[in-house]
Amino acid sequence: MCGIVGYIGNKEAQDVLLKGLSRLEYRGYDSAGVAIVRGTKIEFDKKQGKLKTLISDLKDAPIKGTLGIGHTRWATHGIPNEVNAHPHLDCKKRLAVVHNGIIENYQELKKSLKREGHKFLSETDTEVIAHLIEKFYKGDLEAAVFKTLKLLKGTYAIAVVHKNEPDKLVGARADSPLIIGVGKGENFLASDAPAVLDYTKEVIFMDNHEVVTLTRDGVSIKDFHGRKVHKKPSKIKWDISQAEKAGYKHFMLKEIFEQGDILSKIIDERVANDRISFGELKISERAFKGFKNIAIVACGTAYHAGLTGKYMLEELVRIPSWIDTSSEFRYRDPMVDKDTLVIIVSQSGETADSLAALREARAKGATVLGICNVLGSTISREADGVIYTHAGPEIAVASTKAYTAQLAIFYLLTLYLAKLRKTISDKRYDYFMSEFKRVPGLVNDLLSEYKPEYNALEAYAEGFKRYYHQKHNKSTFLYLARNINYPNALEGALKLKEISYISAEGYPAGEMKHGPIALIDENPWVVCIAVQSKTYDKMLSNIQEIKARGGIVIGIATEGDREIMHQNINYLIEVPKVDELFSPLLVVIPLQLLAYYVAREFGYDIDQPRNLAKSVTVE
Numbered sequence: 304m305c306g307i308v309g310y311i312g313n314k315e316a317q318d319v320l321l322k323g324l325s326r327l328e329y330r331g332y333d334s335a336g337v338a339i340v341r342g343t344k345i346e347f348d349k350k351q352g353k354l355k356t357l358i359s360d361l362k363d364a365p366i367k368g369t370l371g372i373g374h375t376r377w378a379t380h381g382i383p384n385e386v387n388a389h390p391h392l393d394c395k396k397r398l399a400v401v402h403n404g405i406i407e408n409y410q411e412l413k414k415s416l417k418r419e420g421h422k423f424l425s426e427t428d429t430e431v432i433a434h435l436i437e438k439f440y441k442g443d444l445e446a447a448v449f450k451t452l453k454l455l456k457g458t459y460a461i462a463v464v465h466k467n468e469p470d471k472l473v474g475a476r477a478d479s480p481l482i483i484g485v486g487k488g489e490n491f492l493a494s495d496a497p498a499v500l501d502y503t504k505e506v507i508f509m510d511n512h513e514v515v516t517l518t519r520d521g522v523s524i525k526d527f528h529g530r531k532v533h534k535k536p537s538k539i540k541w542d543i544s545q546a547e548k549a550g551y552k553h554f555m556l557k558e559i560f561e562q563g564d565i566l567s568k569i570i571d572e573r574v575a576n577d578r579i580s581f582g583e584l585k586i587s588e589r590a591f592k593g594f595k596n597i598a599i600v601a602c603g604t605a606y607h608a609g610l611t612g613k614y615m616l617e618e619l620v621r622i623p624s625w626i627d628t629s630s631e632f633r634y635r636d637p638m639v640d641k642d643t644l645v646i647i648v649s650q651s652g653e654t655a656d657s658l659a660a661l662r663e664a665r666a667k668g669a670t671v672l673g674i675c676n677v678l679g680s681t682i683s684r685e686a687d688g689v690i691y692t693h694a695g696p697e698i699a700v701a702s703t704k705a706y707t708a709q710l711a712i713f714y715l716l717t718l719y720l721a722k723l724r725k726t727i728s729d730k731r732y733d734y735f736m737s738e739f740k741r742v743p744g745l746v747n748d749l750l751s752e753y754k755p756e757y758n759a760l761e762a763y764a765e766g767f768k769r770y771y772h773q774k775h776n777k778s779t780f781l782y783l784a785r786n787i788n789y790p791n792a793l794e795g796a797l798k799l800k801e802i803s804y805i806s807a808e809g810y811p812a813g814e815m816k817h818g819p820i821a822l823i824d825e826n827p828w829v830v831c832i833a834v835q836s837k838t839y840d841k842m843l844s845n846i847q848e849i850k851a852r853g854g855i856v857i858g859i860a861t862e863g864d865r866e867i868m869h870q871n872i873n874y875l876i877e878v879p880k881v882d883e884l885f886s887p888l889l890v891v892i893p894l895q896l897l898a899y900y901v902a903r904e905f906g907y908d909i910d911q912p913r914n915l916a917k918s919v920t921v922e
């Protein structure tokens with residue numbers, strides 16, 4: 304949802320800003336721009352389309368200067384074009400602003416600014432910020448920003464420069480993420496840490512309702528009342544190379560292949576002598592023993608991880624657990640109270656709806672546990688306790704490794720709670736622990752089958768594309784599963800639709816007869832997850848029902864399963880044998896790869912699919 308950067312130092316700002324934007328492009332990529340203070344002027348360049356268009360334009364006509372701001376956009380107000388691209392300037396082009404978020408009262412502000420004679424160029428909400436700062440500017444940029452913020456309603460992270468103050472970069476934050484990179488003789492602002500990691504690992508996470516004024520040698524943070532706030536930088540532990548492709552064609556493929564190692568790292572970090580501990584967790588054992596119910600709240604892929612978590616928790620901890628999407632939870636007066644543990648799952652830790660759900664839950668007295676990937680993210684800081692997934696930066700918009708890392712945390716949390724609340728025998732606990740420890744190796748074995756230049760899933764994807772064209776582009780996908788793999792059916796469908804734009808639905812296989820079976824003719828390809836489980840026979844019956852109606856079936860089965868061979872399925876994908884409880888971690892791998900290869904067959908932009916952004920910081 305838009306990435307912003309700001310730089311003040313001695314380097315050419317253009318280079319720093321473009322590099323920073325390239326690390327933030329996952330947040331939005333429909334247009335990009337920079338504004339740089341050059342001598343006594345502000346110069347800017349904005350281009351519609353991906354960042355590379357802006358980069359090539361600036362190569363031909365660079366803007367010199369050591370203070371500037373930049374933006375990569377995911378459009379909310381106004382179509383993606385050059386005029387609506389950020390930065391936005393005031394009437395006299397003396398100041399420039401970049402913004403991530405939504406100004407909810409921009410229409411009334413715009414009306415009154417227009418009455419006062421301000422001239423607007425764009426359809427964006429952001430432009431009102433530039434004109435308000437212009438209105439209040441009396442030689443002190445920080446003071447004008449403070450006055451402006453008093454009038455804004457909504458969410459924002461902003462960065463502002465003024466041509467009269469070539470030694471100042473001002474930023475502010477209300478609900479959209481903003482970090483400060485602290486350097487030597489230079490300082491940075493950005494939506495996310497990767498944007499500054501080429502230059503510094505010292506980062507200050509801004510809190511809500513804070514304003515920062517950066518000079519080349521100083522960082523001054525104040526709250527919205529103007530009171531000084533003292534903060535120490537944190538050191539980012541990971542390296543920028545983790546945010547690079549390492550020879551893979553796409554980030555998504557690289558991230559899929561990282562999953563075995565991430566799972567093994569999670570187990571190594573959290574399990575010692577078969578005892579589970581969550582170092583950073585601030586919720587006490589006593590509190591964990593006392594909860595009467597668990598509510599899991601999340602969006603998209605994180606929701607699917609949470610849904611799997613619900614199956615695990617109910618089965619092993621025997622505690623009533625329910626799940627809701629954050630956007631529903633926040634508006635329906637949910638029944639949570641001091642006896643409820645609310646688990647918010649979020650890779651970015653910044654998703655606007657999940658953050659609002661967290662605040663709603665806390666306001667009702669519930670204890671909130673965040674399962675987050677991004678260190679220092681808002682959800683991780685506002686929750687009562689956090690368990691980090693430590694999956695490293697996830698750059699591809701379609702989430703893969705964050706999902707399996709979230710599942711791994713749910714397995715650990717489930718076993719931890721089951722032991723603590725004495726709902727599991729020692730024997731069963733030991734068995735599950737030893738099964739879980741086998742999973743990273745099995746995931747790596749499975750992935751090694753797909754490493755060669757050409758593999759079965761690529762062939763299936765090719766086959767699908769041919770079929771799709773034969774059927775006049777009418778083919779769709781249906782994903783069916785039961786029990787703990789049902790969330791994987793939803794996840795497989797989500798992966799496919801978000802990167803290949805092919806209609807795909809996930810369904811609990813038992814619901815087939817209640818509607819979706821009407822879809823079955825020779826058009827849809829039906830992915831049936833039929834690994835060894837207590838509902839295996841039922842899945843075989845579902846496969847027969849599909850075959851009887853002419854459907855094309857891709858079966859996902861356990862290695863060595865002979866019965867599946869007699870089902871007349873069209874394509875077979877095998878996954879290693881493991882206890883049913885852990886099978887989602889294996890089943891999801893070919894689902895992710897299938898989506899990847901289908902999108903690649905169709906030639907789509909896999910890492911940056913249309914209309915999406917990685918971090919959804921607006922409602």
Ligand code: F6R
Nearest residue numbers: 603604605649650651654701702
């Ligand atoms: C799908 C995907 C999204 C996110 C969702 C929640 O591949 O990435 O569905 O899972 O937007 O994002 P987080 O986990 O950052 O809250």
